[in-house]
Every structure is written in C-alpha cells, then in structure tokens.
Amino acid sequence: xxxxxxxxxxxxxxxxxxxxxxxxxxxxxxxxxxxxxxxxxxxxxxxxxxxxxxxxxxxxxxxxxxxxxxxxxxxxxxxxxxxxxxxxxxxxxxxxxxxxxxxxxxxxxxxxxxxxxxxxxxxxxxxxxxxxxxxxxxxxxxxxxxxxxxxxxxxxxxxxxxxxxxxxxxxxxxxxxxxxxxxxxxxxxxxxxxxxxxxxxx
Numbered sequence: 001x002x003x004x005x006x007x008x009x010x011x012x013x014x015x016x017x018x019x020x021x022x023x024x025x026x027x028x029x030x031x032x033x034x035x036x037x038x039x040x041x042x043x044x045x046x047x048x049x050x051x052x053x054x055x056x057x058x059x060x061x062x063x064x065x066x067x068x069x070x071x072x073x074x075x076x077x078x079x080x081x082x083x084x085x086x087x088x089x090x091x092x093x094x095x096x097x098x099x100x101x102x103x104x105x106x107x108x109x110x111x112x113x114x115x116x117x118x119x120x121x122x123x124x125x126x127x128x129x130x131x132x133x134x135x136x137x138x139x140x141x142x143x144x145x146x147x148x149x150x151x152x153x154x155x156x157x158x159x160x161x162x163x164x165x166x167x168x169x170x171x172x173x174x175x176x177x178x179x180x181x182x183x184x185x186x187x188x189x190x191x192x193x194x195x196x197x198x199x200x201x202x
Contacts, residue, residue, distance in 0.1 A: 057129025
C-alpha cells in the first residue's frame, strides 16, 4: 500500500507536505513517518514483553494509530503543537469509529521533556523531532523511570542523527539491538536503529 492507501485503511488523514515551523527553537518541523519504513522495521524487530509504545513528537498521530492497529497494544503520542495535537485527536476518533482495537490510544499536548514517563512505558519512538539537547533530557527522564521501575526499554530512532547515536553509544547504558537499512535508499542515514536497555537481574 502507498501512503494514501495506508491512511484510508486506518481511516485517518496524515498525508501531506511538511509545513510550518515550531515555536521552540530546539524542535524540528513536522514530517510524517513513512509507512514503508515502519512495515520494514517490524518484519525484523520484535518489541519487548508487554509493550507500551510512546511516540515523541507524534504530529498528526500516524505512528501511534498504526502501531495500535497492527499490534493491539497501548500507544501514546506526545505532541507540542496545538494544531497537530487537535488533528491527532480527530484522527483517533475516526480510527476508533471504524476499527475494533481494544488497546488504549491517547495523545498528550506537551513538550517531550515535560512528559512524565509511566512505569509501564517501554518503547520510545523518535523521528528526529528535536535537538540533541532535548533528546538528552528525554533519555535522562527515561533512565530515571528505569531506576524507579526496572524493565526492558527500547529506543527506536528513524533516520537517526549522528549526535543522537553518539550520545546513546557513549553517554548511556543503551546498546544497539537492531539496525534496519531502508529498501531503495542510498543515504546511510536512511535507516532505523533500535537501542535496548535490559532489565538488570537481581
């Protein structure tokens, strides 16, 4: 399926050119995550046990809705832009009206670094939504949550920036679990990287 067909299948509207600039300098402008990359990722990668999927910078809600429909697991989208948040809520309502997934799906109108990591949140998705400064803060929040409630945690990076990768490799206990090079792409950055923080055995 192409982008329009995926949207139609999910009864949502997320296709379109990126537009607008965020009000905060450290946040990047909106661009929807290609469905083809998500499909390719999940042919090679399995989420941890009892996954709760968090999309940091979810835009119009494409990824949380796609994951909710594909895996029937709880998903959360974090979005700072009021317009995109409203569109995500509208997409959720249309999806819920037509689809039968019993797993929860919710959107939070907030900057990513202000989101309180819940004890069961364990899969975090990033499509280059903000600067390395914000990314460090969010990873720190995830680490603090891990210290409070140890569990396996995965970080998924779509088109990962070099400074994100460098920080995870050199500044955190996260380890590279999977690397998926996207089909028909020649740029080395056009890939997905999954990092894992394993639960410590006591």
